[in-house]
Amino acid sequence: MAQGYSIFIGLVVIAALSAAAWFMSPKGENQVLWRSSLILAIVSCYLMWLITFLAQLHPLIAPKRSDLREEFLGHTI
Amino acid sequence: MAPRKDTPFRSADMSMVQLYVSNEIGREVVTALGELGLCQFRDLNEDVSAFQRTFTQEIRRLDNVERQLRYFYTQMEKAGITLRKLDLDAEKLASPSTSEIDELAERSQKLEQRISALNDSYETLKKREGDLTEWRWVLREAGSFFDRAHGNVDEIRASTDNDDAPLLSDMEQHNTAPDVERSFSGMNIGFVAGVINRDRVAAFERILWRTLRGNLYMNQSEIPEPLIDPTNNEAIQKNVFVIFAHGKEILNKIRKISESMGADVYNVDENSELRRDQIHEVNNRLEDVQNVLRNTQATLEAELNQISQSLAPWTVLIAKEKAVYSTLNLFSYDSARRTLIAEAWCPTNDMPLIRSTLQDVTNRAGLSVTSIVNEIRTNKKPPTYLKTNKFTEGFQTIVNAYGTATYQEVNPALPVIVTFPFLFAVMFGDLGHAFIMLAAALAMIYWEKSLKKVSFELFAMIFYGRYIALVMAVFSVFTGLMYNDVFSKSMTLWDSAWEYERPDNWKQGDTVTAVLNSNGNRYPFGLDWAWHGTENNLLFTNSYKMKMSIILGWAHMTYSLCFAYINARHFKKPIDIWGNFIPGMIFFQSIFGYLVVCIIYKWSVDWPAVGRNPPGLLNMLIYMFLQPGKLDERLYAGQEYVQTILLLLAFAQVPILLFLKPFYLRWENSHARARGYRGIGETSRVSALDGDDESEALVGGHGNSFDEDEGVAMISQNIDEEHEEFEFSEVMIHQIIHTIEFCLNCVSHTASYLRLWALSLAHQQLSVVLWDMTIGPCLTRPGLLGVIMIVIGFYLWFFLTIAILVCMEGTSAMLHSLRLAWVESFSKFAEFAGWPFAPFAFNTLIEESEELKNYLE
Numbered sequence: 001m002a003q004g005y006s007i008f009i010g011l012v013v014i015a016a017l018s019a020a021a022w023f024m025s026p027k028g029e030n031q032v033l034w035r036s037s038l039i040l041a042i043v044s045c046y047l048m049w050l051i052t053f054l055a056q057l058h059p060l061i062a063p064k065r066s067d068l069r070e071e072f073l074g075h076t077i
Numbered sequence: 078m079a080p081r082k083d084t085p086f087r088s089a090d091m092s093m094v095q096l097y098v099s100n101e102i103g104r105e106v107v108t109a110l111g112e113l114g115l116c117q118f119r120d121l122n123e124d125v126s127a128f129q130r131t132f133t134q135e136i137r138r139l140d141n142v143e144r145q146l147r148y149f150y151t152q153m154e155k156a157g158i159t160l161r162k163l164d165l166d167a168e169k170l171a172s173p174s175t176s177e178i179d180e181l182a183e184r185s186q187k188l189e190q191r192i193s194a195l196n197d198s199y200e201t202l203k204k205r206e207g208d209l210t211e212w213r214w215v216l217r218e219a220g221s222f223f224d225r226a227h228g229n230v231d232e233i234r235a236s237t238d239n240d241d242a243p244l245l246s247d248m249e250q251h252n253t254a255p256d257v258e259r260s261f262s263g264m265n266i267g268f269v270a271g272v273i274n275r276d277r278v279a280a281f282e283r284i285l286w287r288t289l290r291g292n293l294y295m296n297q298s299e300i301p302e303p304l305i306d307p308t309n310n311e312a313i314q315k316n317v318f319v320i321f322a323h324g325k326e327i328l329n330k331i332r333k334i335s336e337s338m339g340a341d342v343y344n345v346d347e348n349s350e351l352r353r354d355q356i357h358e359v360n361n362r363l364e365d366v367q368n369v370l371r372n373t374q375a376t377l378e379a380e381l382n383q384i385s386q387s388l389a390p391w392t393v394l395i396a397k398e399k400a401v402y403s404t405l406n407l408f409s410y411d412s413a414r415r416t417l418i419a420e421a422w423c424p425t426n427d428m429p430l431i432r433s434t435l436q437d438v439t440n441r442a443g444l445s446v447t448s449i450v451n452e453i454r455t456n457k458k459p460p461t462y463l464k465t466n467k468f469t470e471g472f473q474t475i476v477n478a479y480g481t482a483t484y485q486e487v488n489p490a491l492p493v494i495v496t497f498p499f500l501f502a503v504m505f506g507d508l509g510h511a512f513i514m515l516a517a518a519l520a521m522i523y524w525e526k527s528l529k530k531v532s533f534e535l536f537a538m539i540f541y542g543r544y545i546a547l548v549m550a551v552f553s554v555f556t557g558l559m560y561n562d563v564f565s566k567s568m569t570l571w572d573s574a575w576e577y578e579r580p581d582n583w584k585q586g587d588t589v590t591a592v593l594n595s596n597g598n599r600y601p602f603g604l605d606w607a608w609h610g611t612e613n614n615l616l617f618t619n620s621y622k623m624k625m626s627i628i629l630g631w632a633h634m635t636y637s638l639c640f641a642y643i644n645a646r647h648f649k650k651p652i653d654i655w656g657n658f659i660p661g662m663i664f665f666q667s668i669f670g671y672l673v674v675c676i677i678y679k680w681s682v683d684w685p686a687v688g689r690n691p692p693g694l695l696n697m698l699i700y701m702f703l704q705p706g707k708l709d710e711r712l713y714a715g716q717e718y719v720q721t722i723l724l725l726l727a728f729a730q731v732p733i734l735l736f737l738k739p740f741y742l743r744w745e746n747s748h749a750r751a752r753g754y755r756g757i758g759e760t761s762r763v764s765a766l767d768g769d770d771e772s773e774a775l776v777g778g779h780g781n782s783f784d785e786d787e788g789v790a791m792i793s794q795n796i797d798e799e800h801e802e803f804e805f806s807e808v809m810i811h812q813i814i815h816t817i818e819f820c821l822n823c824v825s826h827t828a829s830y831l832r833l834w835a836l837s838l839a840h841q842q843l844s845v846v847l848w849d850m851t852i853g854p855c856l857t858r859p860g861l862l863g864v865i866m867i868v869i870g871f872y873l874w875f876f877l878t879i880a881i882l883v884c885m886e887g888t889s890a891m892l893h894s895l896r897l898a899w900v901e902s903f904s905k906f907a908e909f910a911g912w913p914f915a916p917f918a919f920n921t922l923i924e925e926s927e928e929l930k931n932y933l934e
Contacts, residue, residue, distance in 0.1 A: 059593065
């Protein structure tokens, strides 16, 4: 379960991961490749998570179904 | 400029170098450079035809050797001898010396003579064997006929005496006549015996009948076994025939007809004793011939077997040698100084390596004259050399398929390594399918060495992209978790944020709407599984995925556009920053950046709690253009002012985009001219050296030492070719096109990212349908039937999942992602005006040669 402020926690996490990727990339010819790919991947994944999370933060519609069994109702699913 | 490391970020720094190599070691130098594979030689003899070049003789000689080697190969194929293939990974071929090549040429010459001699004698022997076999058949068949016929000589004579008697009647009845030894010759009847192709028998008979008007008697029998034609090794069915007729002339006529019909006439004696001797003799000769034939074949095979052991390395060596001489032909040869002069592009950072290689070769040859490497300055555009490794190779190929990046501009493959697989994964988001793909990619990487040799084309293509597949699969795992889809089912990893409460008068089948929990807890990772299978599932996911497409597209395009800034800074063109990058960026952000901000803002507001209606963002954007300053539904306070300002800001960028760059360039040009600068070579040529001749001119102009500094300073070549005069109208038209394209593309490319939503929706729906139509219903079936149905249903579902959802859908998602990379991203920054660096390298030469494929493992 996560509250709305989780997005900032996520931001801190990816900032830390990006920093780690920046400093821990193996030195040499391909350092730029490591850095760019890792940070880009981290940011892309965060972006997608953020979008998914925000879309469900204040939903305008609620799930509706008519095939529920009786036992299912009234409980936290 | 300090030397910069070559990274995948840009193409490597290239230098044009001149090599001065003593003629004696030219071949060794080129061989060493070919092994190194870092130099792309320029053709310095463009106006010289291929036949007039210096090393044409050598190439011809090598062509001949190559032909001989090919001849051995075809002979081996004919004899069914397998070639020992060369595994270049396992064994390295040492560069041969000239004498070794000579030896090889001589040896292959001798071998060719020997093999063709053996072949010739084999063929002659084979022909003789065929003839003898036919003769034996003729003797046997004709003989048995004579044996039968001799009995009725009397009868025949009687019939000739009596005109009414039928010729040769009832022969069979007199088989056992006692006076067999009586001769036909007494009756003046001659005969012709031979062998003819069975297909021609009917025609042969008819022609004989017509030309001789029926004055003949023909007997024939089929040879039961097919005979081999030695010229083409085909089996032919033949017949033996014996024709009897009166008189010499007629017999001659028959002989001629037989020969013209392709029949072989053989000598058969009518005396049975003699015939027996003849058969005996023929059999003896046949045996002898067959013995010799066997020997010849054994020798030939032994010879070819021996060749087969070393044919592959020979072929590779000769191919290399030929390439070396073809390269040497690109050099200009100074006969007075006995030096070869070459010009080549090579990576600046590898210059020391090239120098030391050259030094090594010179030292080894023990020459006192050193080879010289001169870096020369040129205004020619250097080739684009992007170094790749196992991992980046596939991605670089994707980019190169679109075009070759301009020299030193940001390598578009660098962002593609992540963005391409990520956008693919957004369309392919399903954990189950991702794991299948991941397994396949990992397997291909784990068994890399053995799978490399598979030559099946489709597999080779997939194998080539194994690292792309790996990254795609890894991202798909992530997006699968985000979409919470495993083979169209969802996972309940965390508690849902939704709850179904029991309405007061609920009965089975009533629609229930879930209620959101009140403490603000939300599903932490990915899509809440409460949405799965609901009636309004698509309503929610469509809105979510559509907005995600827009945001991801915006992020991708903004990111790509930033490379335009980096490019402009690297090429030191500030006007590209002020005239293209900044106005473009403002234009894009004030429309689509604003849209993205609005999307996120709208998500962050709890609309029911605020008590207002959420505005439709699509309408908001449309009305922002149609009626600026007016609002349908308010998103935030002061919205109309912000929108009007943004709109004005965006439109204000259009004239800047249109006019700033061309007018600045014009001003710069006229400013420079006003100060008396001219384009080099525009009015007066600085140097008398012309294009490719400059090397000769350099050599001819004796006072010039080959000092490096001087070499750098004096060369200014091909100026007139590449210099372009400033033409305002051209620049203006180019800029107008760029502006229109950019502004329209901002809209159409953003819309184009909606394919992310469309394909992801299609993929998800397809996997739902597949589940429901195969294994889904089987799971509810009880009993034995249920078991059988589950087994069948599972296989059906599993194979269709792999075929349709992983392979087919994966390909389609890949193509869409490819387009997003090529069009939507690359158009923002990459110019693609480069030409690829294709160094002279034995490795690529051998890999790319179609002919050598047969010889390599």
